[in-house]
Amino acid sequence: MNPTEFLDGGTVTVSDETYTVYKTEHPESAAFATIQDENETTVVAEAGTVSGENVIESEPGWKRLTFEMVLPFELVGFLAAVATALADEDISIFAISAYSTDHVLVKEEDVPVATKKLEALGCAVER
Structure with a gap:
């Protein structure tokens, strides 16, 4: 499967909300996403929704771009194509796969x- 086939004609939505990526003591119920491993807990939540006493570090000012398409597990290189295209413009990303x-x-x-x-990759971007 070619990732450009999924990008061409695919829809990407840009969130109205602005997010903060937090390193926290424990998960937060208000989170959009929580990643927890044996070393740390990372919480992505709308700005200002995580309590201060739970926060170890934070990085504010993120918008979420959602690829409104079902991506099969067999699809190889989708995120790499997106990351490379944005890296060409010196844009840093924080990727989350559902x-x-x-x-x-x-x-x-x-x-x-x-x-x-x-x-330019063929996506229709909705705001």
Whole structure:
């Protein structure tokens, strides 16, 4: 499977919400996503929704770009194609994969360039 086939004609939505990526003491119920391993807990939540006493570190100012398409497990290189396209524009990403789709967080100031780059790959970007 070619990842460009999924990008061409695919829809990407840009969140209205602005997110913060937190390193926390424990998971948060208000989180969009929680990643917990044996070393740390990372919480992605709307800005200002995580309590201060739980926060170890934080990185604010992210917008969520959601690929509104079902991505099969056999698909190889989808996220690599997206990451490479955005890296070409010097855009840092924070990627989250759900069971059937991917989300890429980019800094709020990078959204205009990121959306143009995704449109160049054939995506319809909705705000």
